[in-house]
Amino acid sequence: MEIASKYDPRSVEEKWYQFWLDKKLFHSEPDNRAPYTIVIPPPNVTGVLHMGHMLNNTIQDVLVRRARMLGKNACWVPGTDHAPIATEAKVVKMLAEKGIDKRSLSREEFLKHAWEWKEQYGGIILKQLRKLGASCDWDRTAFTMDPIRYESVMRVFVDLYNKGLIYRGVRMVNWDPQALTAVSDEEVIYKESHSKLFYLRYFIENEDKYIVVATTRPETILGDTAVCVHPEDERYQWLKGKKVVVPGVGRVVPIIMDEYVDREFGTGALKITPAHDINDYNLGMKYGLESIDIFNDNGTLNEKGGKYAGMDRFACRKQIMKDLEEAGLVEKTEDYTNKVGHSERTDAVIEPKLSAQWFLKMDDMAKRALEVVENDTIKFHPAKFKNTYRHWLENIKDWCISRQLWWGHRIPAWYIDVNGKVETIVALNEEEAKKIAAEKYNYTGELRQDEDVLDTWFSSWLWPISLFDGIRNPDNPEIKYYYPTADLITAPDIIFFWIARMIMAGEEFRDEIPFHNVYFTGIVRDKLGRKMSKQLGNSPDPIELMEKYGADGVRMGMLLTAPAGNDLPFDEAICEQGRNFSNKIWNALRLVMGWQISSESEISVESGKNNEVAVQWMEQRMACVLEEIEHDFDEYRLSEALMASYKLVWDDFCSWYLEMVKPAYGTPIDRETYDATISIFSRLMCILHPFMPFVTEEIWHVLTNIGKSDEQAEFVNANYSIMNQHMPRSVFFDQRMLDDFDTAREVIAGVRNIRNTRNISPKEALEVRYMAGDRRFNIGSFEGIIRKLANVSKIEAVNEKAEGALSFMIGTTECFVPMSQNIDVEAELKKLQDELKYAEGFLAAVMKKLSNEKFVNGAPAQVVETERKKQSDAETKIAALKAQIAALQK
């Protein structure tokens, strides 16, 4: 069988992914196995795969594939989020390209376009996930606005409304005057900007005195309804109970006193505009001030702006300053640097604006959600995020769930006019609402539905439940089987919006947690530690990376440097390591496939015995590392589990085991060793499979088909997958054998080192002698292995040092390699003297400890015993070194 010397991921990856799909190996149905469920953090339906997704979904895939191989019924449910803001923006842009202005469309027309866009272009990201190998159950693909999820949201809204937890209230929102919508706090970008601080004169009513107030937004004085100073401010005590005249406006407003004011800032006097600043709004509420909204939705001044009506807010700022200047009402103007909120979407300066919104009460839900995390019913990995979580829940505010958009779950509230009063009806749909209107109010006229849609998180907080239809059919077999889910993998930036709220929803609607573990990934950054962003152009395209290094290579590269919760400075070079590893395994396969198998008579007794030892050792080693890997997975230390697997394959299997059993060129290998090697190799592929699904599937098939007829092989290829194999588990292993090998390995390294420094060809056989007598120097059954790997013709214990030999120490035992040529005495002496110096220093430190009475009396007996042993070892070693030096100096 001809195998290329370089592994080519491209054809392999496509082939196997299609195979997995065809065989429905990702599909899950409830059965009598234990479930293992992960729900995907639904990416935006507008999204394209970026490095963050790559990391997040690789981790999920590793966990899911491993669970599957551990015999669990693994189910990873994919889907997308309707992403109101991003989608509306996309659709508006698409319409604009077609020459259609959104404002010319009705809501229904717009939504029709939006759905068309979604069907045609949405969800590209799910296709891209296949390239990376994601083993999602695609039959279950969901969308936060598909019929089941939509109805779930409606039911939840009605339910919470009926429980009295949802209410309508007035709140200040971040208004984008360009997009004509409210945006969430998260969509406001604060940018440093060079502004001016204007000092304006507010005259006292009917007096000739004035106070100076500093502001960055003089246009808002049109909406001023008070001036505020600190109650303990000495400078302003005389103002108590007085009124001032708003400059240029003429309105008389009260002086109020509140500790909110920072006496140090500006003049210590603050103008209050309740309609246009959140803090002013709060003060306004506290003191019952009038609230004057002076802006239109598009950021121009409304009729309250008097002569400035119709002007843009920034033009107005200039004009009003000019007018005030002329009227002598400006004290001074200073340069000032502050942070101004801009809309993430349009970059327009955000205008705080009062409006009616829907809210969900959080108090009780927050309490329960906090409790299950505090008592570790839900575990966070890493645990440090518990602090962040607690801090937020303890200071939580009611959740504003309405958004002024069209694309989303429209709020199921209808308004009717009954006897001149507006009544609100909340119902699942218009039909229901009509019924209620008729029954409750005897009303049969038109119903007016609320214009707003729900916050996107109001649908995704139900995700782990609604994916299994657990809201509409709370007792269906699926929700009972798959819920609660096992692990949730997410970036920490949505801990509040999503994680906390899913926990609330779980408790509220299922009376149960939604998942047992939360794994927080880091944020993918560039080499310089900057966040990946479109603006910087520092984000590599994951698809291109996978084409370059293979999906396995990129998966491995990402995981190697991504411990939970740590940001990961991504350097494309780490994908090389992954690619190289694929290639390494590939070449191990080439080696093994090239072996000829022979009848036993052709095999020498020695190599037969060596091979037996090698196989035994590799089995012990595997069991030992498996224990480590299992432990790492228990602790969610994926990068360490991967590193342990990597070293097991590369170092133990390739560098040591294969070298041990590798037959000399042109000679065959015995059947037993060959079969054992294939078995070990196959199991190693299973261990690696969760990390590197493609290359392992490919190699596993080749290995499985060894010795099979074409027909049999075809059957295997068509019906079997590594995905369905059992993950090897750790078993009891012989630690002594592993220790013996470590000693043997040191001997081999010692000899190789001598070859290296002395420039001795690997082909020239050497001899090794070691000082007899130390029972801790034990190479067990590895003598033959040493001979083979270090090309040593003879190993023997001696009582005296040989003349003209190079030496090295293993523990307290001296080893010698006799030299036919003269040795460099100077160099050898220096080496020995350095070693002696270190040993003497070490002994001194040990003696210091042992001569300390407090240590001998205070420390546990075992620790003292260890120190004594160190002492005697060091003394032995020093004596040996001194003897060697003396011998050389002769």
Place this chain on the structure above:
RNA sequence: GGGAGUAUAGCUCAGCUGGUUCAGAGCGCCUGCCUUACAAGCAGGAGGUCACUGGUUCGAACCCUGUUACUCCCACCA
């Protein structure tokens, strides 16, 4: 302004309950090798005052005090 976290080799990180020759790994770097699986490789090697300070302890990378630097989250000053 409030809160949290981090600081160990050139880089990215382990180091679990304070105690084994405990100062580790991978990558990178250096030296020598195209040795019939692999140069995407093989063999060997060098690299660290565990940020700084003081303390607790027989004993500290690890626990405590303080300092410095960086990161993140929350709230934001008119």
